[in-house]
Amino acid sequence: MKEEIISLLKKNKNEFISGEDISSVLGISRAAVWKYMKAIKEAGYNIESVSRKGYKLISSPDLLTFEEISPYLNTHYIGKQIIYFDSIDSTNNEAKKLASSGCLEGTVIISEEQTMGRGRLGRNWVSPKFKGIWMSIVLRPDIEPMNVTKITQVGAAAVLKAIKEQGINAYIKWPNDIILNNKKVCGILTEMSGEINNINYVVMGIGINVNIDKEDFPKDIEEIATSLKIEEGKGIKRKTLVASILNNLEELYDEFINNEDIKTSIDICRENSILIGKTIKIINRSNVIIAEAINLSDDGKLIVKYEDGSIHEVISGEVSIRGLYGYV
Known part of the structure; x- marks a missing residue:
């Protein structure tokens, strides 16, 4: 019900909506409206309450509802x-x-x-x-x-x-x-x-x-x-x-x-790759290989050049990639 009341307040933004109207639209008592409105304010919504006018939404919190x-x-x-x-x-x-x-x-x-x-x-x-x-x-x-x-x-x-x-x-x-x-x-x-x-x-x-x-x-x-x-x-x-x-x-x-x-x-x-053109470490459990990241393939594999000059494609799976001296 909190969600329905918030939705009503947003639809009437910049205007007051009376407790009686909220009660009528949602089919709940005026006491229930007051109870839910209290909970909505506690959730971080800034609501102006004016006697005989009702409620007006001033601002909403940055919640991820x-x-x-x-x-x-x-x-x-x-x-x-x-x-x-x-x-x-x-x-x-x-x-x-x-x-x-x-x-x-x-x-x-x-x-x-x-x-x-x-x-x-x-x-x-x-x-x-x-x-x-x-x-x-x-x-x-x-x-x-x-x-x-x-x-x-x-x-x-x-x-x-x-x-x-x-x-x-x-x-x-x-x-x-x-x-x-x-x-x-x-x-x-x-x-x-x-x-x-x-x-x-x-x-x-x-x-x-x-x-x-x-x-x-x-x-x-x-x-x-x-x-x-x-x-x-x-x-x-x-x-x-x-x-x-x-x-x-x-x-x-x-x-x-x-x-x-x-x-x-x-x-x-x-x-936007931060790896391409850098020397990296390819870590597979305890096995570490030094290589240069040279590109991404069209299907998303990392193309690398090993120190012996050979070119390989790396599939993500259980492999970790690190920079030579740090995270990247």
């Missing part, structure tokens, strides 16, 4: 259902449960906080409350399972485009990290359920350090992690960034699924 994100969405299916949590262990875990239960493609699970966030290869991910974007998208692509890794690059391209639309110049560290000032600001974790020739679902988890302060990072990662706020020196509105990511994701994902083409996504990843 459907009501706050949807005005900025222009998608057909991604983000049309947003399941919102104040706190959760992991949005990917919840997304996999919902996907297994048959939720629609494009369902987004988003939380203000994760208590057990994780990244690629099981690494922990710091996810403090109200300071980042912690979300997972359920996808049901009709493609060969071997092509699922390409979806990670589609996601990276979508996030990079959205960040650039904020006027922030970022880069992609193949295959799934977004880099700002040589530090990680975003990671993407793609997980799949399927059989040999069939995909049940794909969950794309996206974690972005938006308004995290320097002191929020643990000492062991402060040299490799950053946030948009730290680098830009100002807070970023999270709900518009979420909408921009989902808008870009649907466009690039549809190109991949409908046309079997990821050219646009790969072009974005290639043109």
Whole structure:
């Protein structure tokens, strides 16, 4: 009911709507209206209350609810259902449960906080409350399972485009990290359920350090992690960034699924790569190979030149990439 009242207030923005009208439209008592309005104010909405006039919405908080994100969405299916949590262990875990239960493609699970966030290869991910974007998208692509890794690059391209639309110049560290000032600001974790020739679902988890302060990072990662706020020196509105990511994701994902083409996504990843032209370390468990990153292939593999001059294509999988002397 809170959501319905917020929607009414937004439709009547800059005008008062009486408690009696809210009561009549929603079929609830005046006492219930007062109770919900109190809860809405406590959630951070600035509402002016005037006797005999009613209620007027002055401003909305930067919450990541459907009501706050949807005005900025222009998608057909991604983000049309947003399941919102104040706190959760992991949005990917919840997304996999919902996907297994048959939720629609494009369902987004988003939380203000994760208590057990994780990244690629099981690494922990710091996810403090109200300071980042912690979300997972359920996808049901009709493609060969071997092509699922390409979806990670589609996601990276979508996030990079959205960040650039904020006027922030970022880069992609193949295959799934977004880099700002040589530090990680975003990671993407793609997980799949399927059989040999069939995909049940794909969950794309996206974690972005938006308004995290320097002191929020643990000492062991402060040299490799950053946030948009730290680098830009100002807070970023999270709900518009979420909408921009989902808008870009649907466009690039549809190109991949409908046309079997990821050219646009790969072009974005290639043109904004922080690795191409650099000497890197390719780490596979305890095995480390020194190589030069020279390009991305048209299907998203990293093309490298080994020290003996031979050219190879690297598939992401369980491989980690690092710069020769640091993270990038």
